[in-house]
Amino acid sequence: MLSLNGTILDTTAIIDFRWLNEWEWLKQNYSPLYVAQEVLDSDNLELPTRQAASEHLMPLTLDSEEMFVSFLEFGTQAPLLSEADRSTLALARHRLLLCASDDGLVIETCEKYGITYTRMLRLLTEMVQTEHKTVAEVKAMVQILIRDRAKRISPAVLASWERSLE
Numbered sequence: 001m002l003s004l005n006g007t008i009l010d011t012t013a014i015i016d017f018r019w020l021n022e023w024e025w026l027k028q029n030y031s032p033l034y035v036a037q038e039v040l041d042s043d044n045l046e047l048p049t050r051q052a053a054s055e056h057l058m059p060l061t062l063d064s065e066e067m068f069v070s071f072l073e074f075g076t077q078a079p080l081l082s083e084a085d086r087s088t089l090a091l092a093r094h095r096l097l098l099c100a101s102d103d104g105l106v107i108e109t110c111e112k113y114g115i116t117y118t119r120m121l122r123l124l125t126e127m128v129q130t131e132h133k134t135v136a137e138v139k140a141m142v143q144i145l146i147r148d149r150a151k152r153i154s155p156a157v158l159a160s161w162e163r164s165l166e
Contacts, residue, residue: 005096006032007118009057010088011039013100016120018052019149020141025132026123027056034097036087037061044084060091067094078109089115102151120145121153121161128165135165 007030009017014035017023027033035057040050062068070090074081081089085106092099092115099110099117110117124141127133133141139162145151 006030006034007098007100008034008036008060008088008092008095009053010036010085010099010101010103010106011042011044012102012106013120014039014045014053014057015049015149016102016145016151017056018049019145022127023052023056025127025130029126029130030098030100033057034060034091034095036084036091038084038087042082042084044082060095062087062090064094067091070094074109077112078105081105081109085109089113092116120151121157125161125165138165 007026017026033056035053037059039045040053040059045053062071067090070093071086074086074089085103088099088101089106089109091097092110093113099106099115100119100123101107101110101117102120107117107119109115121142124133124138128135128138142153142158142161146153
């Protein structure tokens, strides 16, 4: 499913895709792929994650007054959002990009402002739907994220997702 203007990944999505190394599938189905420059500039990214983001994603910067206004508004409305998250959201909002995130506050802000978003379990489901991966393979991928990356997914959400695959 191609997004009209492309997809912007936040830190959580970048980390997940670095762990799973599914960049080619993401490029085939969600290009063009972007990252907010503030995410790349953040001290929160480990070097391998920063390198993967630089290799697979095109950096974007806030380049209009409207984007800066949104950036500031997000900080006022959701003060716990990082600068990187606020930049990602402002870019998604004004460039009409799909926002890929599993961050609860980012998702909540997307919903509040009508920003289209997707989450990792939805992307994994689409890997099955596009016949890129089997159900068993995506279930194993989630276990890698939970076990090795220490990703938190509630047992109820995980069980519901697994039932939806069958």
